[in-house]
Amino acid sequence: MQREDLALAAAAAQQWDLNPQTTLTRLLAINAGSHGRHVAMREKALGIWQEFTWEQVLDEVLAIAAGLEQLGFAAGDSMLVLGDNRVRLYLGMLAAGALKGYAMPVYPDATPEEVLHFASEAQARFALAEDQEQVDKLLELRENAPSLRHIVYDDPRGLNHYKVDGLASWEQLRDAGAARLRNEPNLRDALINRAVPEGPAVFVHSSGTTGKPKGVVLQQRNVLAGVRNAYQGKVFGWGEHILAYLPMAWIGDFAVTMAAGIALRFTVNIPERSETVLRNLREIAPTLYLAAPRSWDNMLTSIRVRMEDSTPLKKRIFDHFIDVGVAVERLKLDGKAPTAMQRVQCRLGEILVFGPLKDQFGLNRMRVALTGGEAMGEDTFLFYRALGINLRQLYGQTESSAFNAVQAADEVRLHTVGRPLPGVEAKIADDGEILLRSESVFSGYFQNEEATRKTLIDGWLQSGDAGYVEPNGHLVVLGRVSEVVHTAKGERYIPNYIENRLKFSPYIKDVAVLGTGRDFLCAMVCIDGDAVGHWAEVRGIPYISYADLSQKTEVCELVAGAIRRLNEALPEGLRIRRFVDLHKEFDPDDGEITRTRKLRRNVIEERYASVIQALYAGDDSIVMKAQITYDTGDTGVIERNLVLRNL
Structure with missing residues (x-):
């Protein structure tokens, strides 16, 4: 033809x-x-x-x-x-x-x-x-x-x-x-x-x-x-x-x-x-731009790094109009209208700051901005919306062709993923699991009938996610059903829910929350090397490697501050009491996380068993031995002294 x-x-x-x-x-x-x-x-x-x-x-x-x-x-x-x-x-x-x-x-x-x-x-x-x-x-x-x-x-x-x-x-x-x-x-x-x-x-x-x-x-x-x-x-x-x-x-x-x-x-x-x-x-x-929260965070870090290197006057102008924009967005999220003065300042901010910044990063034509995969930090979310970018949360899964729910442009909420899309039915099972039905849902796992039977029941996809539907129809996703666990005192929690909110901090890249069957919660934190590295340089804190940076007293206190802020929003029995900054990031090549950066808890708990034991034993530090593989294929062992901190 x-x-x-x-x-x-x-x-x-x-x-x-x-x-x-x-x-x-x-x-x-x-x-x-x-x-x-x-x-x-x-x-x-x-x-x-x-x-x-x-x-x-x-x-x-x-x-x-x-x-x-x-x-x-x-x-x-x-x-x-x-x-x-x-x-x-x-x-x-x-x-x-x-x-x-x-x-x-x-x-x-x-x-x-x-x-x-x-x-x-x-x-x-x-x-x-x-x-x-x-x-x-x-x-x-x-x-x-x-x-x-x-x-x-x-x-x-x-x-x-x-x-x-x-x-x-x-x-x-x-x-x-x-x-x-x-x-x-x-x-x-x-x-x-x-x-x-x-x-x-x-x-x-x-x-x-x-x-x-x-x-x-x-x-x-x-x-x-x-x-x-x-x-x-x-x-x-x-x-x-x-x-x-x-x-x-x-x-x-x-x-x-x-x-x-x-x-x-x-x-x-x-x-x-x-x-x-x-x-x-x-x-x-x-x-149209779809990115995981980490990608939006990385872009925000680049913006802030550039502003740190600009003149004091430009930095003050930037901070002022961003603060105004964020305040306006907070009002909108609460269903309130900004004042006349705020509207004027936002228009001025668009001319002086927001417009040039969007043009510099290729965001000036962006009609649809989406984030998905996990929860996004409030500060990051509000920053982009303050710029005039209509950033929205998307919820999807591999088994349902990526699209389940999305926030409407005029109905953005920080804690929800919006309403189910047209053509998607959603309901909540008795155990709190989100169930989905749509033509977009797959027919079953490849040559795995057992997994298929567990996932597709009476035409409904068992999403594996825990959540609930609000009276207004918005869907809230809490985390994986399989990760619903209890402390020794019977407190029910989902580690991933707490971890995602800790990662709202631009200085925390990954974190594993511990506490199943134990008296209290602890956390193993992987700092964001780029963000924390720049933070340290601006403050004149010297370091020679990621491992060295992670154990600096100032960095430990930086992470402790992020955890304390989260603790204020958690019930008393679910507050994190101790933590450690690890000497390395979780690595997919080591099997610690998936290629989409989801934790493999069984691997992490096995590999860091000595660190976990020290956290719950009340130790002040632990020497962590780790095997490394060089580019030549040779292997070696490194030792790092990790500081364990109380909160």
Whole structure:
């Protein structure tokens, strides 16, 4: 089907009517026919933004699909996808879905053991890799994953001399597929229409906080139902401009970048590297931006660091108008109207501070700003809203295609995640668990019937989250049901709920709250090295490493202040009595947290058992021994004296 034929087909077809009983490939073909010359994707490479139109995207996807099929890729086959966000990796995922196959994105920093688990789980025969680093990782797996036969790579640097069976460049695969399309006149139309609504769209994984991540296959109709629900709930609209920087293995990225991106014709912009996200954000100035609270915190830290380095006059002006803006937002949250003077000062602040600041960070066109994954700190939340950015909380899950509930633009509450989206039913079970029902909910875990039976009961998704619904319909999420525990005195609490509120402090990156079956609560804290490091430099506090910084008396008191503020809002029996600043951050490579930074409590409690014992024994300090692995592969042991503090 040539471009003219696509145009006729698109003209004859209705625009997507939000009915999820279609596929991403068909919607892509409609976009190519009706908006073929419009930019669909941009990618920053070698300092230049490379543009790809809807026509080009469709042509590339179909050529890759034809090439994969020629190699033997068929319905039910799996393809690992390893690397950072890249146009070709996204298109390869769409090509696999067009062939009724499973595209399985993997976190680019996943260990070989993690990649082996995923490859073995689905008996993957194909892999799509970004560069030499990922290719090398895959080649090492072949001894333990013999089913992995074909590896396609995007970036050829360092790979030209590789002589390995089954290794091919993207260009080789595309050219072979394009030749098939030229020689087989009916193939193009067949590939556009081969996928079915019940077929796979993407193969992602649960976070795996309590064990190996479980495989989640989302159907085409699941992800499109999620997009429909989110669109009707005014999460986003047609033609948004977005920055695709979130990990491709996270469902939030696929749901926004691919599903919504195609269904609602977004312009998808991909940064040059993860380190250049903030710089590229300013260049693009997206209309829609989804980020975890930690990303918003990091941007706020950058803003405050810049202001610390500015002149005293600029800093005073900045602080004044931010304080006014925050005060106005607090009034709005309480249902009160700002005074006339406050409104005038906000307008002046927009001219002098807010507008230039938003322009500097690429926030000036942002119509939709979302945060999700965990609770956001009140100070961070109010700061962005003071700038005039309508930041809202989103609640979603992998098993429900990322979209469950969102705060309405005019109904923002600090403690809720808003109302369930249109098309999503929510209710609370007797034990306080949130139950969900929607077309966006998956059909079950991949080859795991036992887990499926426990998660899908009578058509309802057992979310695993504890919460309640307020009289106004707003949903409040407290934490994981499995983490509801009790102290020795019978006090019921959810550690994650307390931990998230401790992380409201910009100086605390991670924290593990302890106390199950014990007389009182303790905390192990990982400071934010960048934020605390800058805080120390401004105050002339010298340090030589993260471990050294974490044990400084001033830093311990800084953390103690954050805990004391939280304690004031907690019941007497749930206040944290002792804490320690750890000598290192929790690390996903060490298995202490997941790739989405959720705690693996069993690992942490085992690894830091001596520290926990010392906290509850009342010791003043403990020597922590830790094994480290150097870049050479050699191992060694370091010793750190950790100070244990009372509150």
